[in-house]
Amino acid sequence: GENVEQHPSTLSVQEGDSAVIKCTYSDSASNYFPWYKQELGKGPQLIIDIRSNVGEKKDQRIAVTLNKTAKHFSLHITETQPEDSAVYFCAVPDPGTYKYIFGTGTRLKVLA
Amino acid sequence: KAGVTQTPRYLIKTRGQQVTLSCSPISGHRSVSWYQQTPGQGLQFLFEYFSETQRNKGNFPGRFSGRQFSNSRSEMNVSTLELGDSALYLCASSSRVGDSSYEQYFGPGTRLTVT
Numbered sequence: 001g002e003n004v005e006q007h008p009s010t011l012s013v014q015e016g017d018s019a020v021i022k023c024t025y026s027d028s029a030s031n032y033f034p035w036y037k038q039e040l041g042k043g044p045q046l047i048i049d050i051r052s053n054v055g056e057k058k059d060q061r062i063a064v065t066l067n068k069t070a071k072h073f074s075l076h077i078t079e080t081q082p083e084d085s086a087v088y089f090c091a092v093p094d095p096g097t098y099k100y101i102f103g104t105g106t107r108l109k110v111l112a
Numbered sequence: 113k114a115g116v117t118q119t120p121r122y123l124i125k126t127r128g129q130q131v132t133l134s135c136s137p138i139s140g141h142r143s144v145s146w147y148q149q150t151p152g153q154g155l156q157f158l159f160e161y162f163s164e165t166q167r168n169k170g171n172f173p174g175r176f177s178g179r180q181f182s183n184s185r186s187e188m189n190v191s192t193l194e195l196g197d198s199a200l201y202l203c204a205s206s207s208r209v210g211d212s213s214y215e216q217y218f219g220p221g222t223r224l225t226v227t
Binding site for chain 1: 116143145147154155162170214215216217219
Protein backbone atom coordinates (compact mmCIF):
# COMPACT_ATOMS: atom_id res chain seq x y z
CA GLY A 1 0.00 0.00 0.00
CA GLU A 2 0.86 3.65 -0.21
CA ASN A 3 3.18 5.23 2.37
CA VAL A 4 3.50 8.99 2.91
CA GLU A 5 6.16 10.90 4.84
CA GLN A 6 5.86 14.62 5.63
CA HIS A 7 8.56 17.03 6.81
CA PRO A 8 9.11 19.11 8.83
CA SER A 9 6.75 18.42 11.73
CA THR A 10 6.96 22.03 12.91
CA LEU A 11 7.99 25.17 11.09
CA SER A 12 8.30 28.70 12.40
CA VAL A 13 8.78 31.60 10.00
CA GLN A 14 8.74 35.36 10.27
CA GLU A 15 5.78 37.13 8.74
CA GLY A 16 6.52 37.85 5.10
CA ASP A 17 8.95 34.97 4.71
CA SER A 18 8.29 31.82 2.68
CA ALA A 19 7.45 28.36 4.00
CA VAL A 20 8.01 25.02 2.29
CA ILE A 21 6.61 21.66 3.37
CA LYS A 22 7.56 18.43 1.63
CA CYS A 23 5.92 15.04 1.27
CA THR A 24 7.27 11.85 -0.22
CA TYR A 25 5.16 8.90 -1.32
CA SER A 26 5.92 5.33 -2.27
CA ASP A 27 3.47 4.17 -4.95
CA SER A 28 4.41 5.38 -8.43
CA ALA A 29 0.81 4.74 -9.56
CA SER A 30 -0.45 7.63 -7.41
CA ASN A 31 -1.58 10.53 -9.57
CA TYR A 32 -3.36 13.07 -7.36
CA PHE A 33 -1.77 15.10 -4.60
CA PRO A 34 -3.82 17.45 -2.39
CA TRP A 35 -2.84 19.68 0.49
CA TYR A 36 -5.09 20.46 3.42
CA LYS A 37 -5.02 23.21 6.05
CA GLN A 38 -6.51 22.54 9.46
CA GLU A 39 -7.17 25.33 11.90
CA LEU A 40 -7.92 24.77 15.54
CA GLY A 41 -11.37 23.29 16.08
CA LYS A 42 -12.05 22.80 12.36
CA GLY A 43 -11.88 20.04 9.83
CA PRO A 44 -9.15 19.92 7.17
CA GLN A 45 -9.73 22.35 4.32
CA LEU A 46 -8.56 21.54 0.80
CA ILE A 47 -6.32 24.44 -0.23
CA ILE A 48 -4.59 23.24 -3.38
CA ASP A 49 -4.03 20.06 -5.34
CA ILE A 50 -2.06 18.83 -8.31
CA ARG A 51 -2.42 16.00 -10.76
CA SER A 52 0.44 13.93 -12.13
CA ASN A 53 0.37 15.47 -15.60
CA VAL A 54 1.34 18.87 -14.17
CA GLY A 55 4.62 19.89 -12.53
CA GLU A 56 3.48 23.02 -10.71
CA LYS A 57 0.26 24.77 -9.79
CA LYS A 58 -0.19 28.19 -8.21
CA ASP A 59 -3.06 29.92 -6.47
CA GLN A 60 -2.15 33.39 -5.28
CA ARG A 61 0.37 32.94 -2.44
CA ILE A 62 0.35 29.16 -2.41
CA ALA A 63 1.83 26.73 -4.89
CA VAL A 64 2.42 23.01 -5.14
CA THR A 65 5.24 21.36 -7.07
CA LEU A 66 5.44 17.72 -8.04
CA ASN A 67 8.44 15.58 -8.90
CA LYS A 68 7.06 12.24 -10.07
CA THR A 69 10.48 10.76 -10.71
CA ALA A 70 11.60 11.37 -7.14
CA LYS A 71 8.09 10.76 -5.80
CA HIS A 72 7.75 13.91 -3.79
CA PHE A 73 5.58 17.01 -3.80
CA SER A 74 5.87 20.25 -1.89
CA LEU A 75 3.67 23.05 -0.64
CA HIS A 76 5.07 26.56 -0.98
CA ILE A 77 3.56 29.53 0.84
CA THR A 78 5.01 32.94 0.01
CA GLU A 79 4.62 36.22 1.91
CA THR A 80 3.33 34.37 4.95
CA GLN A 81 0.76 36.04 7.17
CA PRO A 82 -0.36 35.27 10.74
CA GLU A 83 -3.56 33.70 9.40
CA ASP A 84 -1.44 31.07 7.64
CA SER A 85 -0.65 29.61 11.08
CA ALA A 86 -2.26 26.16 11.12
CA VAL A 87 -1.50 22.49 10.65
CA TYR A 88 -0.93 21.44 7.05
CA PHE A 89 -1.43 17.90 5.78
CA CYS A 90 -0.48 16.29 2.51
CA ALA A 91 -2.46 13.31 1.29
CA VAL A 92 -2.21 10.67 -1.41
CA PRO A 93 -5.02 8.40 -2.58
CA ASP A 94 -3.97 4.79 -2.13
CA PRO A 95 -4.43 3.44 -5.68
CA GLY A 96 -7.40 1.11 -6.08
CA THR A 97 -8.50 1.31 -2.43
CA TYR A 98 -10.78 4.39 -2.25
CA LYS A 99 -8.88 5.82 0.69
CA TYR A 100 -6.41 8.60 1.33
CA ILE A 101 -3.16 8.19 3.19
CA PHE A 102 -2.30 11.35 5.10
CA GLY A 103 1.04 12.73 6.11
CA THR A 104 1.67 13.32 9.81
CA GLY A 105 1.12 17.06 9.52
CA THR A 106 3.26 20.21 9.78
CA ARG A 107 2.46 22.82 12.40
CA LEU A 108 3.25 26.17 10.81
CA LYS A 109 3.69 29.21 13.03
CA VAL A 110 3.98 32.62 11.45
CA LEU A 111 5.60 35.04 13.85
CA ALA A 112 4.48 38.67 13.63
CA LYS B 113 -23.45 24.95 -1.94
CA ALA B 114 -23.58 23.92 1.69
CA GLY B 115 -20.54 22.06 2.95
CA VAL B 116 -20.27 18.74 4.71
CA THR B 117 -22.18 18.78 7.98
CA GLN B 118 -21.63 16.53 10.97
CA THR B 119 -23.74 16.07 14.05
CA PRO B 120 -23.30 16.27 16.90
CA ARG B 121 -20.20 18.43 17.14
CA TYR B 122 -19.32 17.27 20.64
CA LEU B 123 -20.09 14.13 22.59
CA ILE B 124 -19.13 12.83 26.00
CA LYS B 125 -19.73 9.14 26.61
CA THR B 126 -18.80 6.58 29.25
CA ARG B 127 -16.75 3.45 28.64
CA GLY B 128 -18.92 0.58 27.47
CA GLN B 129 -21.58 2.78 25.88
CA GLN B 130 -22.19 3.05 22.17
CA VAL B 131 -22.38 6.14 19.97
CA THR B 132 -23.75 7.07 16.55
CA LEU B 133 -22.33 9.94 14.53
CA SER B 134 -24.01 11.45 11.49
CA CYS B 135 -22.67 13.01 8.31
CA SER B 136 -24.47 14.82 5.48
CA PRO B 137 -22.30 15.18 2.38
CA ILE B 138 -22.22 18.04 -0.08
CA SER B 139 -25.29 17.92 -2.30
CA GLY B 140 -24.63 15.64 -5.27
CA HIS B 141 -21.69 13.85 -3.66
CA ARG B 142 -22.18 10.11 -3.44
CA SER B 143 -18.95 9.05 -1.76
CA VAL B 144 -18.53 9.46 1.98
CA SER B 145 -15.40 8.57 3.91
CA TRP B 146 -14.78 8.54 7.64
CA TYR B 147 -11.49 9.24 9.41
CA GLN B 148 -10.35 9.17 13.00
CA GLN B 149 -7.93 11.90 14.06
CA THR B 150 -5.86 11.64 17.23
CA PRO B 151 -2.67 13.45 18.29
CA GLY B 152 -0.73 10.18 18.38
CA GLN B 153 -1.96 8.47 15.20
CA GLY B 154 -2.89 11.40 12.99
CA LEU B 155 -5.61 10.92 10.39
CA GLN B 156 -6.56 7.27 10.04
CA PHE B 157 -9.00 5.95 7.43
CA LEU B 158 -12.05 4.16 8.85
CA PHE B 159 -14.24 3.33 5.85
CA GLU B 160 -15.62 4.59 2.57
CA TYR B 161 -19.15 4.32 1.21
CA PHE B 162 -20.44 4.86 -2.30
CA SER B 163 -24.07 4.36 -3.30
CA GLU B 164 -24.83 2.64 0.02
CA THR B 165 -21.98 0.13 -0.38
CA GLN B 166 -18.92 -0.03 1.80
CA ARG B 167 -16.00 -0.29 -0.59
CA ASN B 168 -13.11 -0.25 1.82
CA LYS B 169 -12.47 -0.49 5.54
CA GLY B 170 -9.44 0.60 7.49
CA ASN B 171 -7.61 -1.33 10.16
CA PHE B 172 -10.07 -0.81 13.00
CA PRO B 173 -11.86 -3.38 15.19
CA GLY B 174 -15.37 -4.58 14.38
CA ARG B 175 -16.75 -2.23 17.06
CA PHE B 176 -16.52 0.45 14.39
CA SER B 177 -19.24 0.21 11.77
CA GLY B 178 -21.04 2.46 9.37
CA ARG B 179 -23.72 2.72 6.78
CA GLN B 180 -24.91 4.99 4.02
CA PHE B 181 -28.47 5.81 3.11
CA SER B 182 -30.04 6.29 -0.30
CA ASN B 183 -29.75 10.09 0.05
CA SER B 184 -25.96 9.64 0.60
CA ARG B 185 -26.12 10.62 4.26
CA SER B 186 -23.93 8.39 6.37
CA GLU B 187 -23.70 7.27 9.97
CA MET B 188 -20.93 5.59 11.87
CA ASN B 189 -21.38 3.63 15.06
CA VAL B 190 -18.92 2.70 17.74
CA SER B 191 -20.02 0.08 20.23
CA THR B 192 -18.54 -0.79 23.62
CA LEU B 193 -16.59 2.45 23.80
CA GLU B 194 -13.03 2.43 25.12
CA LEU B 195 -10.97 5.34 26.44
CA GLY B 196 -8.78 5.09 23.34
CA ASP B 197 -11.75 5.89 21.11
CA SER B 198 -11.57 9.51 22.23
CA ALA B 199 -10.82 11.39 19.03
CA LEU B 200 -12.05 13.78 16.39
CA TYR B 201 -14.13 11.85 13.87
CA LEU B 202 -14.11 13.43 10.45
CA CYS B 203 -16.39 12.82 7.53
CA ALA B 204 -15.38 13.70 3.97
CA SER B 205 -17.42 13.68 0.80
CA SER B 206 -16.42 13.43 -2.81
CA SER B 207 -18.09 13.59 -6.18
CA ARG B 208 -15.73 10.84 -7.35
CA VAL B 209 -15.10 12.02 -10.88
CA GLY B 210 -12.94 9.10 -11.86
CA ASP B 211 -11.36 6.71 -9.42
CA SER B 212 -7.79 7.89 -9.37
CA SER B 213 -8.02 11.58 -8.69
CA TYR B 214 -10.84 13.16 -6.79
CA GLU B 215 -11.28 16.06 -4.41
CA GLN B 216 -12.38 15.23 -0.89
CA TYR B 217 -14.05 17.84 1.30
CA PHE B 218 -14.16 17.49 5.05
CA GLY B 219 -16.76 18.40 7.62
CA PRO B 220 -15.94 20.09 10.93
CA GLY B 221 -15.80 16.77 12.78
CA THR B 222 -17.37 15.32 15.89
CA ARG B 223 -15.24 15.51 19.00
CA LEU B 224 -15.86 12.33 21.02
CA THR B 225 -14.62 12.10 24.59
CA VAL B 226 -14.87 8.76 26.40
CA THR B 227 -14.62 8.87 30.18
